[in-house]
Amino acid sequence: MFPVNCYVLSDETGEAVVIDPGCFYPEEKEALKTYLSTNGLTLKHVLNTHLHLDHIFGNPYLFQVYGLRPEGGQQDEFWLKQASAMARSYGFLYEEEQPALGKYVCDGDVITFGHTKLQAIHVPGHSPGSMVYYCEEDSCLFCGDVLFYGSIGRADLKGGNFDELREGICSRLFVLPPDTKVYPGHGPATSIGYEKQNNPFFR
Helix, strand or coil: CCCCCCEEEECCCCEEEEECCCCCCHHHHHHHHHHHHHCCCEEEEEECCCCCHHHCCCHHHHHHHHCCCEEECHHHCHHHHCHHHHHHHCCCCCCCCCCCCCEECCCCCEEEECCEEEEEEECCCCCCCCEEEEECCCCEEEEECCEECCEECCCCCCCCCHHHHHHHHHHHHCCCCCCCEEEECCCCCEEHHHHHHHCHHHC
16 A cells, blocks of 8 residues: 555564554565564564554554554554544545554663564654664664655654654764664665765755
8 A cells, every 4th residue: 555664573583573564455464474474483562663554554463363462652642543534535445443552662662572672762753652663783773754765754744843853863863873774664774874964854
């Protein structure tokens, strides 16, 4: 439905997390399930960077199959009840009931699976509850729609704030090592150093 980057992270223990399951069509859901089973992965967390519709399409499916409720920022929880209305605003029907968040992710929380740790960094502005998941050991982060290659997230949806988004990127993300790999919710990967030097929103 929407081109969204869904990430599956795992380590040598076989434990895994899914970040932003944007799988809408049955074949996309089956592909995710097949990937997990083929690689012998045990899913421990379903993490949402934020709760806009395109990032949560797969939450009901993963709850049904694995019994895992999604985890995300409490400030975005209102979007779950507005999923159908948001779909209509884009011209299609979506009536699937979204599972409630099983756990609120707060700034500074550490999510663990296997031997891996992800630190939650709250960067509002695209949505009020936007979370970035940062793995210091592997020098990478998963930022949803906060920061893109050469761009930043839109701030015109409910709860968005352009100045807050830009300030949060500067104060929370651009302080990380420049070689930190950035995996966004849409489009290609980039790095903190590249965006600090080249992103037109920060010149």
